[in-house]
Each structure stands twice: as structure tokens, then as C-alpha cells.
Amino acid sequence: xxxxxxxxxxxxxxxxxxxxxxxxxxxxxxxxxxxxxxxxxxxxxxxxxxxxxxxxxxxxxxxxxxxxxxxxxxxxxxxxxxxxxxxxxxxxxxxxxxxxxxxxxxxxxxxxxxxxxxxxxxxxxxxxxxxxxxxxxxxxxxxxxxxxxxxxxxxxxxxxxxxxxxxxxxxxxxxxxxxxxxxxxxxxxxxxxxxxxxxxxxxxxxxxxxxxxxxxxxxxxxxxxxxxxxxxxxxxxxxxxxxxxxxxxxxxxxxxxxx
Amino acid sequence: xxxxxxxxxxxxxxxxxxxxxxxxxxxxxxxxxxxxxxxxxxxxxxxxxxxxxxxxxxxxxxxxxxxxxxxxxxxxxxxxxxxxxxxxxxxxxxxxxxxxxxxxxxxxxxxxxxxxxxxxxxxxxxxxxxxxxxxxxxxxxxxxxxxxxxxxxxxxxxxxxxxxxxxxxxxxxxxxxxxxxxxxxxxxxxxxxxxxxxxxxxxxxxxxxxxxxxxxxxxxxxxxxxxxxxxxxxxxxxxxxxxxxxxxxxxxxxxxxxxxxxxxxxxxxxxxxxxxxxxxxxxxxxxxxxxxxxxxxxxxxxxxxxxxxxxxxxxxxx
Numbered sequence: 346x347x348x349x350x351x352x353x354x355x356x357x358x359x360x361x362x363x364x365x366x367x368x369x370x371x372x373x374x375x376x377x378x379x380x381x382x383x384x385x386x387x388x389x390x391x392x393x394x395x396x397x398x399x400x401x402x403x404x405x406x407x408x409x410x411x412x413x414x415x416x417x418x419x420x421x422x423x424x425x426x427x428x429x430x431x432x433x434x435x436x437x438x439x440x441x442x443x444x445x446x447x448x449x450x451x452x453x454x455x456x457x458x459x460x461x462x463x464x465x466x467x468x469x470x471x472x473x474x475x476x477x478x479x480x481x482x483x484x485x486x487x488x489x490x491x492x493x494x495x496x497x498x499x500x501x502x503x504x505x506x507x508x509x510x511x512x513x514x515x516x517x518x519x520x521x522x523x524x525x526x527x528x529x530x531x532x533x534x535x536x537x538x539x540x541x542x543x544x545x546x547x548x549x550x551x552x553x554x555x556x557x558x559x560x561x562x563x564x565x566x567x568x569x570x571x572x573x574x575x576x577x578x579x580x581x582x583x584x585x586x587x588x589x590x591x592x593x594x595x596x597x598x599x600x601x602x603x604x
Numbered sequence: 605x606x607x608x609x610x611x612x613x614x615x616x617x618x619x620x621x622x623x624x625x626x627x628x629x630x631x632x633x634x635x636x637x638x639x640x641x642x643x644x645x646x647x648x649x650x651x652x653x654x655x656x657x658x659x660x661x662x663x664x665x666x667x668x669x670x671x672x673x674x675x676x677x678x679x680x681x682x683x684x685x686x687x688x689x690x691x692x693x694x695x696x697x698x699x700x701x702x703x704x705x706x707x708x709x710x711x712x713x714x715x716x717x718x719x720x721x722x723x724x725x726x727x728x729x730x731x732x733x734x735x736x737x738x739x740x741x742x743x744x745x746x747x748x749x750x751x752x753x754x755x756x757x758x759x760x761x762x763x764x765x766x767x768x769x770x771x772x773x774x775x776x777x778x779x780x781x782x783x784x785x786x787x788x789x790x791x792x793x794x795x796x797x798x799x800x801x802x803x804x805x806x807x808x809x810x811x812x813x814x815x816x817x818x819x820x821x822x823x824x825x826x827x828x829x830x831x832x833x834x835x836x837x838x839x840x841x842x843x844x845x846x847x848x849x850x851x852x853x854x855x856x857x858x859x860x861x862x863x864x865x866x867x868x869x870x871x872x873x874x875x876x877x878x879x880x881x882x883x884x885x886x887x888x889x890x891x892x893x894x895x896x897x898x899x900x901x902x903x904x905x906x907x908x909x910x911x912x913x914x915x916x917x918x919x920x921x922x
Contacts, residue, residue, distance in 0.1 A: 358852050359871060362734045369740070382853055441711055463700075466852055469733075470719040471700060472707035475675060479708040484782035485675055488700055490846075500786070503674065504700075504847065506798050508791035512674045514783040524853055525839075525846045566716030566746040567728070575732065575739050578878065583895050586904025591912025594884055595920060597900040601882060603804075603861050604828070604917055 346400035346494070349451065350391040350424065351461040351473075353381045354408050354415040358466045368562060369569035370437045371467055373409065380415040383462030383522075385422075385529040390492060390522050391460050392423045392530070398494055401425045403454065407435065407446055413545070420540035421532035427545040428454070434550055437562025440468070444476035446560070449553040451481070457516040458499060463488055463523045474521035484514025487521040606692035607661070608634040611641070611682060611705065613697045617649035619657075622697040622801045624760035626753055627657040629724050631763065634692045637661040638767070641681045643671035647769065655767035657760065663689065665772040669781065675701060676780040679708035684774050686713055691748060695724065698752040699800065706752045715747025722757045722858070722879070724749075735852060735875025755801030756858045792845070799848060802831030804861045807850055807877070809835040811866020811887060811906055815843035820910050821865055827917040833857065833877075835867045851876035866906045869894025886910060 356362045356376040365372040391402045404419040404427035406412050416427045430450050438446070451459060464471035478485030486492075489501035490509065497516045502509040504523055532540070550560055558564060584593055598604045608630040613620040623638070630636035638659035640647040647664040654662055665681035682705065686694065696706040698720050710717035716728075723730035728743035729751045744750070799805065806828065808821035818838075825832045833850040834843070850857055852875035862880035867873060869885070869892055877883070878897055885898035886909045895901045902909050 358735075358875070362737065364738060364740070439716070440707065441717065444711070467734075468719075469856070470703065470707075472703050472717065472719060475704035475707045476711055478676070478782075479679070479711045482779040482782075485704070486783055487675070487704060502789075505788075506699075506800075506847075508789045510674065510785050510789070511787035512783050513786050518782075523846070566710075566714075566744060567718055568743055568745050570728075570741045570743050572738050572740040575736055578883075578897050578899075580896060581883075581899035581901065583890070583898065583901035583903060585890070586902050586909055589912075590886070590902035590904045590909040591914075592916050594886070594900060594902060594909070594913050595916035597884070598861070598917075599920065603882060604920060 346394060346398040346458070347456045348391045348394050348400055348402045349405050349456045349459040350388050350402060350419065351447065351459060352384045352388065352404050352406045352415055352419050353465045354378045354406065354412040355381045355465055355467040358382070362467070364569070364572050368437060369572055370562065378411060378414065380418050381462055381465045383464060383466070383524050386522050386524050386526050387460045387462045388419050388422050388424060389527045389529040393527060394458070394492070394494060403428060405447065405450055406430070407443055416545060417540050418532065420543045421536040422530055423536060426543055428548060429545055430548045430553070432550045432560070434557040434560045437565060438560055439565040439567050440470055440473050440476055441566055442560055442564070444473055444480050446553065446555060447477055448480040449555055450548060453548070453553070459519050461519070461521045463521045474519050478519040481519065484518040486512055486514050486518050489520055489522050490526050492520060492522065605634045607637045607689050609637050609639050609685060609689060609691045609694045611694070611696045611702065612638050612650060612654065613699065613702065614646070614650055619650050619653040620697070620801065621760060622755040624657045625755065625758040626695045626697060627654070627659060628761050629753060629758045630695055631658055633724065633726060635660050636765070637663060637689060637691070639663045639682060639685050641665045641670060641678045643668060651767050651769065655765050656762050658763035658765040659767050660765050661768050661770050663770045663772050665774050667774065669776050670774065672785055673781050674783040674785050675704045676708060676783065677776050678705045679712065680776055680780045681772065681774045682709045683712045685772050688772060692726070693749040693751065696752045698754045703752050706750050710750040713747060715750050716744035717750045718742050718744060719752045721751050721753045724751055724753060732879055735871070736878040754858055756803065756860070796825065797829070797831045799831040799833055799855050799857060802857070803859050804828045804830035805833050805857050805859045806830045806863045806865065807833035807835065807867060808838055808865050809867030810837040812838070818843055820907065824863070824865070824910050824914045827914045835873050864894050865910050867894055868892045869897060
């Protein structure tokens with residue numbers, strides 16, 4: 346089974362993330378980049394599928410040159426090889442453009458399932474896997490908390506508000522996984538050493554037959570016009586409980602007409 | 605004025621509040637029209653409710669196939685309605701499924717898509733990003749705006765609408781039938797509202813100490829008719845299910861009232877709740893960062909303060 350895992354590099358959520366005032370895009374230099382947290386579950390799921398069904402795990406990343414750090418981490422967890430689509434012209438692309446690029450990149454290899462994290466911690470839009478399935482015209486098996494593969498049939502438990510739906514499709518399929526689907530492994534020392542020599546194919550837009558006039562900020566279908574830092578919440582009132590703390594909260598809620 | 609399409613979200617014959625919010629928001633952009641997509645018979649139960657919130661038309665795309673496959677058929681059906689109605693914009697609720705439907709629709713019709721809006725205008729939307737730290741104005745530069753709107757961003761206001769039913773026939777493509785729904789499983793169907801669009805949320809954190817104590821959170825929530833949430837620490841400890849996690853990698857909530865009980869307020873958690881309108885915190889540590897956000901905080905033992913609050917609320921409700 347040929348498994349592709351989509352990995353995005355994002356700014357660390359623990360730091361103060363910013364937009365770049367020059368073009369209103371994510372300021373990727375201001376904050377240390379990390380692998381998107383939920384993608385670690387996607388990598389683990391890819392490795393588990395390989396262990397159960399054989400084959401190879403290929404990491405696919407679209408992003409700036411520095412994203413190689415996240416790719417190496419994914420390889421150190423046990424993935425076999427990687428494709429890194431990187432091109433200055435990609436800067437500022439939106440989700441629809443990125444889905445089209447990933448669809449083209451998948452066209453360069455043989456694959457059965459493409460596994461992604463359900464969302465990225467920077468955009469939080471959670472739409473890329475659905476867009477990729479749409480672009481490719483293949484089964485969308487997203488928001489999975491469990492993935493089962495039987496031959497060419499893939500069945501997932503798709504998380505819903507009240508439980509789950511069983512959703513089934515045939516390969517090739519796009520899968521997205523929610524966090525907690527598994528327990529991502531830590532890279533071993535051996536894995537970290539091995540990752541240094543694993544093959545990473547770098548592709549530019551021209552390698553994918555994509556015109557630079559379709560990619561990037563100037564050609565995106567959406568645009569950030571302006572932004573402002575949200576004013577910090579005005580500090581409220583804090584009291585020490587002297588035996589009537591619950592009553593004081595109730596008074597406060599009543600004064601705000603919340604009860 | 606051009607129509608503005610609102611994709612209807614419903615459960616068990618009841619239109620969800622988030623749809624009424626969208627119909628209210630749509631009125632500021634044009635003529636609101638509702639779109640019902642689902643199994644045969646879905647729209648009949650919803651039509652009158654949609655009329656109360658100003659739907660001029662109710663487009664109805666119903667078939668067993670539409671309901672039998674995941675996400676893609678709804679996007680295809682919605683695209684058929686867009687073709688028919690030539691709307692000025694399409695509004696969808698920002699649920700995980702709503703966002704996926706909106707994205708696939710936008711791709712199909714060649715339009716930009718904006719997710720998690722907290723405000724809408726003729727060109728696009730206002731979004732709150734990076735856990736509420738930055739507010740951005742975004743616009744759709746190609747096609748019509750396809751916007752998903754976060755629950756609780758608009759106060760629903762009733763207004764009469766004709767709710768004229770327009771049947772839409774949809775022949776699904778093979779690609780739309782690639783992911784078949786083979787089972788629906790309801791695991792938790794309590795009487796509590798759903799976390800993502802509840803008006804009041806009560807969340808518990810590490811301070812509750814053990815799984816059994818989570819009933820303190822539930823009891824308080826029930827006196828307020830609130831949804832229950834939890835911090836990541838509580839979910840990681842296995843005290844409650846992952847679906848209750850509020851935070852950067854869980855559910856983002858923006859209720860009228862958020863009560864944080866025994867939650868320190870790590871950045872991870874704050875990112876999922878700091879756009880709540882009113883925040884109340886109970887924590888024994890006066891240095892807990894949650895107090896920086898709280899409109900009203902009590903430094904004290906949650907095991908006495910939370911039950912006392914629940915009692916007080918019951919008393920005042922009579």
C-alpha cells in the first residue's frame with residue numbers, strides 16, 4: 346500500500362503569532378516553525394497502515410525551504426521518503442490553490458491513500474482534505490477517529506456531534522484524522538540518524554506544470570485586506586472566596602442579566 | 605436585491621439556532637433564501653421555522669442518495685442551487701461538515717471561501733485568528749463570497765418570510781458517491797446543548813482532580829442549561845471524551861457566558877475560548893492566567909464555590 350502523509354509546517358502555537366504587515370500573510374519568520382501538531386497523528390496513522398498492510402510512507406509538504414526541518418522530523422518518525430514542493434511563487438497561496446498544487450504533486454507518484462491532519466493550527470480552516478478530494482474526484486474520508494483498510498476498501502469512523510458515522514470508500518482516497526486517533530511515536534535516535542539519508546524530492550511549480558500566474562497571493566481567490574491586533578480583554582474583577590464566592594458569582598451574573 | 609443563500613443545519617426536524625443566526629446575517633446582504641439538503645421529507649418539518657426567520661425562498665434538494673453519502677453530495681446540490689439562484693453570497697455554519705461543504709462548493713463554482721467568520725459584509729468577512737489575538741478583514745476576490753460563520757456571531761432575530769418552496773432536482777455525479785455512509789452511531793445524546801454553538805459553556809480543568817468529580821461541572825452546567833467543556837489536561841487524563849476539549853486543537857467556542865472551573869488558562873485553552881462575551885473563572889491559584897481574561901473571578905476552592913453557585917442559581921430561578 347502506497348501511503349502519502351500530508352504535513353504542514355506552522356508557527357509554534359505556544360508563541361505570539363503574527364501577520365506580516367507588508368502583505369498580510371502569516372509571518373513565518375517571527376516565530377519558530379514546528380510540524381502541525383495534528384499532522385503527527387496523521388504520520389503515526391500512515392506508519393500504522395504501513396505496518397499492517399506493507400508498502401511505503403511518503404511525506405508530502407508544500408511550503409518554504411525551511412519546511413525541510415518538519416520533513417526531517419516526519420522521516421525520523423519512520424516515513425520512508427518525502428516530496429517537498431517549494432517555490433517563491435507559492436507565497437500567500439490560499440487553501441484552494443494549495444489543494445490544486447497537492448493534487449498535481451500526487452499526480453507524480455503512485456498512491457492509494459493520502460492522510461492528513463484534520464486541520465492546521467495556523468489557519469484552523471480544516472478544509473484542505475475536502476478540497477483535495479474535490480480536486481481529485483476521489484473519496485473524501487475525513488474527520489476520522491478510526492481507519493480500517495481491507496484490500497481497496499477504506500472505512501473510517503467520522504466524528505459527529507453525537508458520536509460517529511461509518512463512511513466507506515475505495516482507494517485512492519483522501520483521509521483526514523482527528524487528534525487522539527492514536528499515540529504518535531517519538532523519533533528514536535536511530536530514526537533521527539536514518540532520516541538524514543532518506544530521499545527528499547524537491548519540486549518547483551514548473552515541475553508540476555503549474556503556471557506561476559495561478560499560484561500565490563496575487564492570484565488567490567481570497568485576500569486579507571487588513572488586520573489589527575485584538576485589544577487585550579480588560580481585566581475584570583477578582584475576589585477571594587470568603588465563604589460566599591458562589592453567591593458573588595451569581596450576583597455578578599444577575600447584574601449582567603445572564604441568569 | 606440579490607438572494608443570499610443560507611445552508612440549513614437541522615437535527616430531528618428542528619432548525620439549529622446557528623441557521624437562524626445566518627438568516628439574520630443574510631438580511632444585511634440581500635434577500636435571505638434557505639437551502640435544505642437531505643433525505644426526502646427533511647424540508648417539510650423545517651419550512652415554518654425558516655419562515656419565522658425571514659427566508660423568502662426555501663430551496664429543497666432531497667434524495668436518499670444525497671443523505672447516503674458523505675459531504676460531496678451536499679456540495680453538489682448546493683452548487684446546483686447557486687446555478688439556479690445566482691446569489692450574491694452563500695453562508696454556511698462553521699461546523700466541521702459545514703466548512704467542508706462550503707470548501708467543495710467554492711472549488712466547484714470558482715469562488716473564494718472564507719471560514720470561521722465572526723462578521724460578514726458584501727465582499728467578504730471579518731475573522732478572528734490565532735486564538736482571538738488578531739482580527740482580520742478578508743475579501744473574496746474571485747466569484748461570489750462563500751463564507752462559513754461561527755455560531756454565536758449574530759443574535760438571531762425573527763422576521764417574517766414567505767418561505768416559498770422551490771424544488772431542486774439534483775443528479776449526483778459518480779464522484780459525489782465515492783464516500784458512502786454505512787452507519788450512524790449515537791454515543792452521547794444527553795439533554796445538554798452542543799458545545800460548539802451553545803450560548804453558555806461550563807468547562808472543567810485539571811483542578812477537578814479526578815474523573816468522578818466531573819459531575820460538579822455537569823451539575824453546574826445543568827442549572828444554566830449550558831454545554832459542558834473541558835481543558836486538554838482533562839481530556840488527556842481520559843476523564844472525559846475528546847469531543848469536549850475546548851482549545852487550540854479542540855473546539856473553539858464563543859458563547860455569551862463561559863465559566864472556567866479549575867482551569868489555569870494555558871495559551872492552548874485560551875485560544876479556544878477567549879472570544880467568549882463574558883468569562884467567569886473559579887480557581888484556587890490567584891496567579892492563574894485565566895484571571896487575566898476573566899470578567900469576574902473567584903479565587904477559591906472549586907469544590908465549595910461551584911456547588912454553591914449551582915445552588916444560588918437554582919434558588920434565584922425559583
